[in-house]
Amino acid sequence: MEKPVILAPPQVFRLQQRFFGDHPVITYPEGDLTDWARTEGKDVRAMVTWGSIELPEIVYDLPRLGLISCPGAGYEKIDLEKCRARGIAVTNCAGMNAEDVADVALGLILSSVRLIAAGDRLIRRGAWVSMQSFPLSRRLRGMKLGVAGFGAIGSAIADRAAAFGMEIAWWGPRPKPEAPYPRLPDLHALARWSDVLALAMPGNAEGVVDAAVLDALGPEGVLVNVGRGTAIDEAALLAALREKRIAGAGLDVFVREPDNASPWADLENVTLTPHFGGATRESVTDTEVLMQENLRRFLAGEKLLSVVPELANEPYAARTNT
């Protein structure tokens, strides 16, 4: 029997045989996929891709493609209507790493408010010369933390921050009666209320943190983003940081990744990390197990786990078992 071909990004996970079994794996070619899709792409049955990466249209037309499998929680750049029309299933791995992302969010909050990464840089460049070398910072207890996006990550951030004595409120598009913290009417109101604004929104919230939201956060305010880089108008954020219209930022995600950090590199009041909030051994293993199981089920024509909610009711058997 002919073996199904699986397409994966070159760096995704460990790309070992144990992940893909003995199925042939093609890794993404550099650059435009169009020519490639016309030739080798015709045999691809399943594809692994980051939900934050936009796929060229021709990928959706690959004749045998039946599964797009996203390793993270997000799938905002996958064209779900095309997938629906062509009978392509889309799965994600939500909730696998929410606590890990929340841990890094707290690390970035602490680093930004208590100047930890800045202190590390100061010592390493030999600038710690007296006990007066460093400014005093604010006390975390009593500071107001606004969490934008109150899913698994947002609520894990809130629970951690509460133990530091931070006052917590949140905003998200839908009310959540079970949430133990107050919901403010909109993002602007949340920013105005907050001393620290932590973003944990899915990727469809593009550009919502603009100059107006940053000005509402204000010159004492700190912005932390562990959601998606695209939530922020980065030009507005850079200007606000440079002009001290906000006090600082902690960023795990960027509009472009991998990012060239040079626009941020002269800003002392920023902590930068390479979108690694969810990348722990445990969460990667959990994600791999789920993706392997989905792949096995897909190839065996069985019901998939973790199909994205928008496509949860679509029938998929037709193209998976040829």
Add this chain to the structure above:
Amino acid sequence: MKVDPKFLKWEPTLSRPRILVPSVLTQPNSWLGDAYDKVALPGPKDDVEAWLRANGEEFRAAVTWGILGIPDRLYDLPQLKLISCVGAGYDAIDVERARARGIAVTNCSNINHEDVADVAMGLVISATRHIAEADRLLRAGGWKNPLAFHGVRKLGGRKLGIVGLGAIGLAVAERAAPFKLEIAWWGPREKPDAHYPRKDSLLALAAWSDILVLAMPGAPETDRMIDRAVLDALGPQGVLINVARGSVVDEDALIAALRARSIAGAGLDVFEQEPTPAARWADLENVTLTTHFGGATVDSMVASQQLVRDNLDRFFAGEPVQSLIPELR
């Protein structure tokens, strides 16, 4: 708080009392204000006898930092009855000598313990999740694929050991709980009201811990308590966090362990020598360094300064001082 009457034999006075202060506090705009005639303590290079001839011996109170103390000879000042330490520590104070001379020693404990615990947790996360290290990397133009951090362990379920379950240690434990870290501690005395299990010894705690947080006082009995044996017990997956005093760690042994990867990383707010020389840490990427600023918030500074001023006012008004150190209560 009850104070031994021998500390209080001074009558209220109308003239502006002369007090000893570190030289930086002699400036007219210092937070100590103008209620007192402030005279700079002799520095380490000054001739104390000459200083005494110049300034006399009529001092009844001294304000200092616990890590600085006062020169030995000044314990003999015949009228000195109060040493007020700014900050929680009083490591450089000779407590026995103060007791023998009837000198009250006050500190500012329970003011900045939450601030120190916040930085301790910041260092825990930075050291285990590589935050400061990644920040340095990105600023140097690099971008490490998240998958290259694959060996990073989830914080939840790991074991956090706290050395010294005082105000700081307890505040660390409370903060660590929602991260689902398992918590244990060790200190020389049992604490029946502690909610966390106490290990039999420091070595047992280090062997049990994935993350060892140091929150004990600086004192002769804690000097270089974290030595090579403790670091070996912590092991190659272990991370050391120090928000206590640099003196509690054998720093050369720590640097050797970090270099040999016989421990995984460290987060250090305090050092053997402060400021610590940058060259000492230059090749150690797996360490987050901060400038002994754990307690340095505006809030704690204002509260500490207020407490020191209140104690001076009480002392010179003949009232009992607050926050005597435990040994003298």
